[in-house]
Amino acid sequence: QITLKESGPTLVKPTQTLTLTCTFSGFSLSTSGVGVGWIRRPPGKALEFLALIYWDDDKRYSPSLRSRLTITKDTSKNQAVLRMTNMGPVDTATYYCAHSPTSYGEFDFWGPGTMVAVSS
């Protein structure tokens, strides 16, 4: 079965760079059509799409955060990595990675999420 799990720091300081790793099993990011996305939910707010990487290394980003985000994959390790620069308090959120089986952007399996706080 498909599982995903996020890992990374729980606390970062303002202006620092956040690096989150999604380690997954049950599928390969080299399989045609498959993607892994990152989504976050700040406390008391809605889900927000961040980035998505596909099997062929095609990438999509949130237009409002594009300048701060980089998504990469390591197919041999079954990982997708999200990097977000210049973190600020408004970036405090639970960050999720999720499996996308098609180009329509639906996410059918999600990791449990990892909470990241931004504070000095």
Next chain:
Amino acid sequence: SYVLSQPPSVSVAPGKTATITCGGNNVGSRSVHWYQQQPGQAPVLVIYYNNDRPSGIAERFSGSKSGNTATLTISRVAAGDEADYYCQLWDTSEDRVVFGGGTKLTVL
């Protein structure tokens, strides 16, 4: 940028039917997906491609579209359905995923 509008909250008595709407430009021509997120848990896909149910999702959950509005319908609502619900689609103009603002379903 593309916006998907949902009512912030919907309340329903147990055993009744809940309807949650999702509106936006050209929703009628796009595939809409729905997620349920219970407190402290990750979202769960409950409807994809407008009206398909993933395996394991109860038949009480259904999706539909009319014009530029998509609707999630939950019949015979139970206390365990209390959660936040989000619609989502692919915005072809900016080539990205878009989530609605979410609807908190309260079971009275």
